[in-house]
Amino acid sequence: MHKKIKFLPSGDSGLIIELGNEISKDINRRIRALSHWIEMNRFEEIVEIIPTYTTVLIIYNPLKITYKQLANRLQNIEKHIDKLRLPPPEAVHIPVLYGGEYGLDIEYVANYNGLTIDEVINIHSSPNYLVYMMGFTPGFPYLGGMSERIATPRLDIPREKISGSSVGIAGRQTGIYTIDSPGGWQIIGRTPLKLFDPKKSRAVLLNAGQYVKFRPISKGEYGVISQAIKDNSYEIVKTSLREEK
Amino acid sequence: MCSLKVNNPGLLTTIQDFGRIGYGKYGIPRAGAMDELSLQLANILVGNDRYEAALEITLIGPEIEFYDNLIIAITGGNITPKINGKVIDMYSTIYVNRGDVLSFGNRVDGCRAYLALSGGFKVEEVMGSKSSYLRGSIGGYKGRRIMAGDSLAASGDKGYKYIGVRRIPKDFIPKLSNKYTARVIMGPEDDRFTDDGIKTFLNSQYILSNQYDRMGYRLNGAKIQHINGADILSGGITFGAIQVPGHGEPIIMMADRQTTGGYTKIANVISVDLPYLAQLKAGDKVNFKVVTVDKAQRLIRQREERIIEIVKGFEEDGLKISVKKSRNFVIAVNDKKFIVGIQELE
Known part of the structure; x- marks a missing residue:
């Protein structure tokens, strides 16, 4: 049985729908179904939505609808969520050059966990990581599903600049930097792909609900893909996954 | 085509719309004008769409030379705007001519002034908006703040439609204060x-620290007590949300x-009060009322x-007449020189 849906005001232009209070694939699936249903209906009073781990923040126009009216309209939303079938999930393949100058901390991660570098690469690139939500910086995916065997605490002293497209580990999570920024993650590699490119009509590579699959590549392949991206001839590889229960 | 040139950019001048x-x-912050009321009023005064982009000017104003005859308006914080050295009215339609220079003087009140231009600023929209988001280097003028030597163009046709002189009614002009x-x-x-903790929040006066920028305002004052820590699962954040991290002092x-954050949010400032909040600066005092x-x-x-x-x-007042010609004359009266703009209407 699911926890009862909760409605909360977030100021006079925001309404939060809360579906639970823990990170879980089931809650995430319901969050996505709910977001999908809201977007399909194109409510003119709704300005935009921000889905997160356990909530959907609905930004609405208070000149068009009051909080009470909106909450009333969404009262029976649970019925729609349970009926709605989501499109089968897909995995977006992200090529990564592990180690070397682009992955300065991979040796530390290996030593910390009593593994070889190859084992770290193998463990990191095996799972399909669910994109639970997007946020923090433009295009940043909150990924779930990393093996605890490669969990490593953050650096004691954060680096002043970590290049965009760096792949790192912080505690029990893994992530990909989307813009150059300071940070304390253990950097294990870099992808030639850009997760955020404002010059493109689709500025952001990933969507909440997709999966990420890391694929180890060689230095040579990194160069080839980088060039293809420059020439606009690189096609993102995606595979369909079976619907998860 | 260039409508105006920036001789001096001031402290922080950016292009912002709604x-x-x-x-x-997708994790992309909304950005946009800090004080959306002043943005709307400035646009109304020059006959633009209310949500058109304008220059957001912070504390120290720029110096701008006009290369075209234009309608402008300045709203928001008062930084003593001047044309050719003479103080001009805020919250009023102003007709400027080619060669005029806009400058600013002392800050009288507020923190941010808005300069709207008839036709709006001609810059590329990025993801549906002209707003500058400096941390992501997107929007506005080449994704950055305005700098000396920048040339900006108005979107409209050359010249302008005469719309009369509009003035925002006195009682609707925001009264700004440092409290x-x-x-x-x-x-x-x-x-x-x-x-x-709730009592502390509602009964204490907070002071705006010098860490206050377009992203957030850190306040100093009485520490607000949590029941069980300040961390939550990351959730969406609205404009005016008041986060309280572990140290107990609020951040607006x-x-x-x-777009998302993992600190507890105790309350959210209401929409009609956000423009006033946007006009505060370091050292100003804030109280909260439910x-x-x-x-x-x-x-x-x-x-x-x-x-x-x-x-x-x-x-209804507006005359739908366009200006055919616009010229300046220098007239001497009792040894004093006056610049007089003459506009020939169709």
């Missing part, structure tokens, strides 16, 4: 604070806020009705 809407789910009581709606995570999330969602939404509807009424009044 913000980038619909990309929050402000912001009305808030409690939540969404007010249940994560002790009763004493402003226009460039990140109102209901109903009340906040009544206030925003009342404000909207008043704006519509003002616009309607201007449009």
Whole structure:
């Protein structure tokens, strides 16, 4: 049985729908179904939505609808969520050059966990990581599903600049930097792909609900893909996954 | 084509409109004007769409030379705007001519002034908005702040349609002060604070620290007590959300806020009060007072009705005549020189 849906005001232009209070694939699936249903209906009073781990923040126009009216309209939303079938999930393949100058901390991660570098690469690139939500910086995916065997605490002293497209580990999570920024993650590699490119009509590579699959590549392949991206001839590889229960 | 050139950019001048809407789910901050009321009023005064982009000017104003005859208006914080050295009215339609120089003097009140231009600024829209988001280097003028030597163009045709001189009614011009009581709606995570914590928040005066920018305002003052820590699962953040991290001092999330965050939010400043908050600066004092969602939404509807009424009044007064020619003459009266602009109407 699911926890009862909760409605909360977030100021006079925001309404939060809360579906639970823990990170879980089931809650995430319901969050996505709910977001999908809201977007399909194109409510003119709704300005935009921000889905997160356990909530959907609905930004609405208070000149068009009051909080009470909106909450009333969404009262029976649970019925729609349970009926709605989501499109089968897909995995977006992200090529990564592990180690070397682009992955300065991979040796530390290996030593910390009593593994070889190859084992770290193998463990990191095996799972399909669910994109639970997007946020923090433009295009940043909150990924779930990393093996605890490669969990490593953050650096004691954060680096002043970590290049965009760096792949790192912080505690029990893994992530990909989307813009150059300071940070304390253990950097294990870099992808030639850009997760955020404002010059493109689709500025952001990933969507909440997709999966990420890391694929180890060689230095040579990194160069080839980088060039293809420059020439606009690189096609993102995606595979369909079976619907998860 | 160039409509104006920036001789001196001031402290922080950026192009802002109503913000980038619909990309929050990809982690892209909305940005947009800090004081959206002043943005709207400036646009109304020059006959633009209310949400057109304008220059947001911070504390120290720029020096701008006009290369075309244009209609401008300046609203928001008063930084003593001048044309050719003479102080001009704010909240009023101003006709400028080729060669005129706009400069600013002392800050009298507020923090941010808005300069709107008839036709709006001609810059590329990025994800549906002209707003500058400096941390992401997107929007506005080449994704950056305005710098000396920049040339900006107006979107409209050369010249302008004469619209008369519009003035915002005195009682609708925001009165700015260095002390402000912001009305808030409690939540969404007010249940994560002790009763004493809530009392502290509502009964204390906070001071704006010098860490206050377009992203957020850090306040100094009495520490607000949590029941069980300050961390939550990351959730979406609205404009004016008041986060309280572990150290207990509030941070108000402003226009460039990140889309999601993991700190408890005790309350949210209401929409009609955000423009006043946007005009505060380091050292200014803030108190908080609770109102209901109903009340906040009544206030925003009342404000909207008043704006519509003002616009309607201007449009009814407006002469739909375009200017054929515009020239300046220097006239000497009793040894004093005056510059007189003459406009030939169709």
